[in-house]
Amino acid sequence: MIKMKNVSMVYKGARRPALKDINVDIDRGEFVFLVGPSGCGKSTFIRLLLRELVPTRGEIFVANHDIVNMRRWRVSQLRRNIGCVFQDYKLLPNKTSAENIAFALEVIGKPIRVIKSQVPEVLRLVGLEDKASSYPDELSGGEQQRVSIARAFVNRPAIILADEPTGNLDPGNSSDIMSLLNKINRTGTTILVATHDREMVDSMRKRVLALEEGTMIRDQQRGVYGYEE
Amino acid sequence: MSYRPFYFLKESFNSLKKNWAINMAAITTVALSLLVVGFFMLVAFTVNNWMKMTEQKVEVVVFLNEGVPAESVEALQSEIMSWGEVKKVTYVSKEQALERLKQQFKDTDMLKMIEGNPLPESLELSLKNPQKAEDVVARLKGRSEIDEIRHDRKTVEKLFAFTKMARWFGVSFAGLLAFASLVLISNAIRLAIYARRKEVAIMRLVGASNWFIRWPFLFEGIIQGLIGALIAIILLYLIQVSIIDKIKDVLKFLPLGFSSQDFYQLIFGLIVAGIMIGAAGSALALRRFLRV
Known part of the structure; x- marks a missing residue:
């Protein structure tokens, strides 16, 4: 589902590469943690997959599409196939939970009929059917993150990328979020979570990719966080 | 989409x-x-x-003196006609001139101020090349039949x-x-x-x-x-x-x-x-x- 071949990324004006010679192969339906300290290249990794960045060297395939040489107008199609979750939720404050989720469908031109059936369904999936008409500032951090996961999943993408999804949450909420992602993973969705939440990685025992100073130092099935901090 | x-x-x-x-x-x-x-x-x-x-108007207008005999006018007209620069010469009688004036001012009070017909006869010249107007005017100047010559090129x-x-x-x-x-x-x-x-x-x-x-x-x-x-x-x-x-x-x-x-x-x-x-x-x- 995700494939990187000898990928390096050097930012303009930077002395050392943000990512160096990365080789990764993630299959459909896998659940993968991407771990490492701040500045190790996790965010660069994710931005490359979204084609917000183009690598300096190497090849990247997402769902069998060569995204390095992808035409600009096709990038939006790529992104429809990738759901995104962020540490800061990125919800629109002037829209309710349901409207925030609906927005993601509206702007890719889905018909109202689809929006009306999909939004309640996905709200139910994340356990917020009773908060459909609440605004983000009326929700707890954990609830906001669940709305954002609902928004990422509502278009049934093949992949969900989560960048520090529990970064702002307490352990209780964090484990709720993780079990939600696990649930989505069981529908066949490939999930990649960038995190430095040691306990979570250690407790879930999923595949772990470890980055350090832009280099992939470990790729371990049923792995643990494994850094000394 | x-x-x-x-x-x-x-x-x-x-x-x-x-x-x-x-x-x-x-x-x-x-x-x-x-x-x-x-x-x-x-x-x-x-x-x-x-x-x-x-532009549709004539380029040179020659106003004639009062009482010039019709034969002289005709002679003048055919002489001008023979010049290379001139395309057309039209004779306008006093009556025609007044008629035109009436047309032009038909909605105003100005006509009431006119008594009789003070307008002169005239010859209206169209030129093949308007640039030549000066030459034509120079040639016409000083003739006894002619009272005044006007040409609009400058305007x-x-x-x-x-x-x-x-x-x-x-x-x-x-x-x-x-x-x-x-x-x-x-x-x-x-x-x-x-x-x-x-x-x-x-x-x-x-x-x-x-x-x-x-x-x-x-x-x-x-x-x-x-x-x-x-x-x-x-x-x-x-x-x-x-x-x-x-x-x-x-x-x-x-x-x-x-x-x-x-x-x-x-x-x-x-x-x-x-x-x-x-x-x-x-x-x-x-x-x-x-x-x-």
Whole structure:
């Protein structure tokens, strides 16, 4: 589902590469943690997959599409196939939970009929059917993150990328979020979570990719966080 | 992909309301620049019209002395006719001259002031080449049959120079204003983009197409240009009724004004120009400030 071949990324004006010679192969339906300290290249990794960045060297395939040489107008199609979750939720404050989720469908031109059936369904999936008409500032951090996961999943993408999804949450909420992602993973969705939440990685025992100073130092099935901090 | 025009329009109007002050500035400059263009166009139409009338007229008029015998007049006419420069010579009798005057002033009180027929006979000359008017006039001068010779070339030339200058002035002034409105619209759109940066970021993330993201902003610019154009048209119309028509009332004998077809064409042109300025202004902002 995700494939990187000898990928390096050097930012303009930077002395050392943000990512160096990365080789990764993630299959459909896998659940993968991407771990490492701040500045190790996790965010660069994710931005490359979204084609917000183009690598300096190497090849990247997402769902069998060569995204390095992808035409600009096709990038939006790529992104429809990738759901995104962020540490800061990125919800629109002037829209309710349901409207925030609906927005993601509206702007890719889905018909109202689809929006009306999909939004309640996905709200139910994340356990917020009773908060459909609440605004983000009326929700707890954990609830906001669940709305954002609902928004990422509502278009049934093949992949969900989560960048520090529990970064702002307490352990209780964090484990709720993780079990939600696990649930989505069981529908066949490939999930990649960038995190430095040691306990979570250690407790879930999923595949772990470890980055350090832009280099992939470990790729371990049923792995643990494994850094000394 | 189903595009929904109403979605874009709704977004555009909401955004227009939000930054109304800066949008008003942009709209006002568009209106002002199009008003200047429109005004000079009206002037140009009027002058053009007038010039067309003058061109149709004869270039040299020879007024004859009282009591010149008909044979001499005829002889003079055929002599002039034989000159290479002359295309046509028309004899205008006193009666014909009076008749024309009556036509020209038919709606005014001026005719009441005329008693009898003070108008002289005349010969009207059309030339093959208007540049040669001076030569013809020089040759006619000093003849006993002739009282006075008049030729309009100088007036036409002056008029030409004047319109040319007016056109230049109008075009450059309007161009300057158009540039200012472009910048102001682009600035207004930049603010609109800034105000909606969160929405835009999410739209990009969930895979809204580039044009889906751009359209509301482009619409916003176009709407600004269009409103500016409409304001300019309304003002021009008011100018036309309140000033030009009044002048026409006073100076009935001058062929002032323009056809309504000209005016409709002007309206159409201004609307197109407004839309173009608006679209160009927002395109400028989109290029610089909207990463899609």
